[in-house]
Amino acid sequence: MAGNAREPGVSVASRVLAVLGAFDASHDRLTLSEIARRSGQPLATAHRLVAELERWGGLTRADDGVYGIGRRLWDVGTLARVERDLRDVASPFLQDVHRTTRETVHLAVRDGLHALYVDRLVDRTTAQVLSRAGARLPLHATAVGKVLLAHAPGDVVRAALTDPVRVTPHTITEPGRLHRELAEVRRRGSARTAEEMTPGAWSVAVPIAPPGGGVVASLGIVVASPRRDLVRLVPVLQVAANGIGRELPPGWAPT
Amino acid sequence: MAGNAREPGVSVASRVLAVLGAFDASHDRLTLSEIARRSGQPLATAHRLVAELERWGGLTRADDGVYGIGRRLWDVGTLARVERDLRDVASPFLQDVHRTTRETVHLAVRDGLHALYVDRLVDRTTAQVLSRAGARLPLHATAVGKVLLAHAPGDVVRAALTDPVRVTPHTITEPGRLHRELAEVRRRGSARTAEEMTPGAWSVAVPIAPPGGGVVASLGIVVASPRRDLVRLVPVLQVAANGIGRELPPGWAPT
DNA sequence: CCAGCCTCTTCCGCTCAGTGGAAGCTTGTG
DNA sequence: CACAAGCTTCCACTGAGCGGAAGAGGCTGG
DSSP: OOOOOOOTTTTHHHHHHHHHHHTTTOOOEEEHHHHHHHTTHHHHHHHHHHHHHHTTTEEOOTTTTOOOOEEHHHHHTTTHHHIIIIIHHHHHEEEEEOOOOOOOOEEEEEETTTEEEEEEEEOOSOOOOOOOOTOOEEEGGGGHHHHHHHHSOOOOOHHSSSSSSOSTTOOOOOHHHHHHHHHHHHHHOEEEESSSSSOOOOOEEEEEOOOOEEEEOOEEEEEOOOOGGGGGHHOOOOHHHHHHHHHHHTTTTOO | OOOOOTTTOHHHHHHHHHHHHHTTTBBBBOOOOHHHHHHOOOOHHHHHHHHHHHTTEEEETTTTOOOOOOOHHHHHHSSIIIIIIIIIIHHHHHHHHHHHOOEEEEEEEETTTTTEEEEOOOOOSSOOOOOOOOOOOEGGHHHHHHHHHTTSSSHHHHHHHHSSOOOOOOOOOOOHHHHHHHHHHHTOOEEESSSSSSOOEEEEEEEEOOTTTTOOOEEEEESOOOGGGGGGGGGHHHHHHHHHHHHOEEEEEEO
């Protein structure tokens, strides 16, 4: 017989989203079969959905048949708040900081238990640091992450400090020590890391807050050597962070 | 009776996409009713789809009930080729150009009959020019657009020069004159505009091509006064454009 | 305090859009 | 030329999706 044994309880919408979910930072080009596999759907089903997505412009298909995310989805993504508001406001300030320091500059918000890198500026010469826009790194091992965590709700802190991942030999994983460091971050108004996320990378970061609001983002800088004067960059960051905060609408929050 | 008069021939997938399509540059925050109206769907239907999208993280709902594009969609959009490859490669060069000129720098690709602005750098002090990342402007009225058009297939040129929109009093709309100008752009290797898109904005642009490939993007600069030495910026742009081209994978194409 | 209006949420039985196994097709490989 | 792997098309069964309607909540003006 033809017919089928339709898996129950799965909406079409969720299938569409599963197709989109098949793509991620390290899988941005997929074949139909890969999409089917990664989204957990029969080939025929994936085929139908993918075709429709392509027709709409959400996916594009290269000559070799490989699918990638299309412009239409890029357009839509561009409208996300994290992207639009924050990036637009912060961008000139990132440039300022970059121009005066010549170092890699990062802008991040908290996304659950990760620091989500919304924007960054890297010198062409600078060794490529891990982060790129859209990357998510652990909160406890990055300077921007520590800033965000230091101003996060208690349950987030608790969750983040429960069995923190050891990324490099220098990563701090003792909850007690991290707790003390977060208090220090709040007191001092800036956070630091020394090769805790990437060997050969040292960084500082400061919080960004809109007028009359809490900390919504963090601005950080990464250098490739244990410069003793790293702290001297803090005032530069603070001026920029204050500028960004001032230009954000009062009460602005990511999400 | 309950039941209904389901509109036939409309797939669920397309309904989901219609919901996403309800959002655009000037409508990035919508209420449920607005989404329903703009996507042409009954409220109950929109409600269901929106709820599912929100559950997935594609949409977020603010406290006041207004919906916006969520992080999940931002993530996915980030994976688009235009965004990823081109932006990543070009970003440091844009910074170089910006640093030496202090002017607004633009990176654009052709999207149908429009120049799609993939990235830009603006000085905080500079008067805000129209373009922002994600913006689409007519090909015939912008410098980057002219570059892209000058290297576009014949049918695109024909379509673009059929009744070109007059944007400002300075916009060139005579097909003949535009045709001649495109030839000139090809010959000279750069394009210019003088208040053709935005009053008070002059600009130049050059093509970007990967090794052994055609023109895939354009790098431009916008200044706020009719500087006589605008052409002197062309070499700067060319160095950067060459650098970008060289770092693009051979045969790279947007889309 | 209520009427009027708006937007959002929930309900429910009918029905056709969606389903996926299978067959056919294309392309690459040994 | 057989075989495999990936892609496309086909088709009849059926439950997921549909949307009108009613209910809930909120705001405004009389």
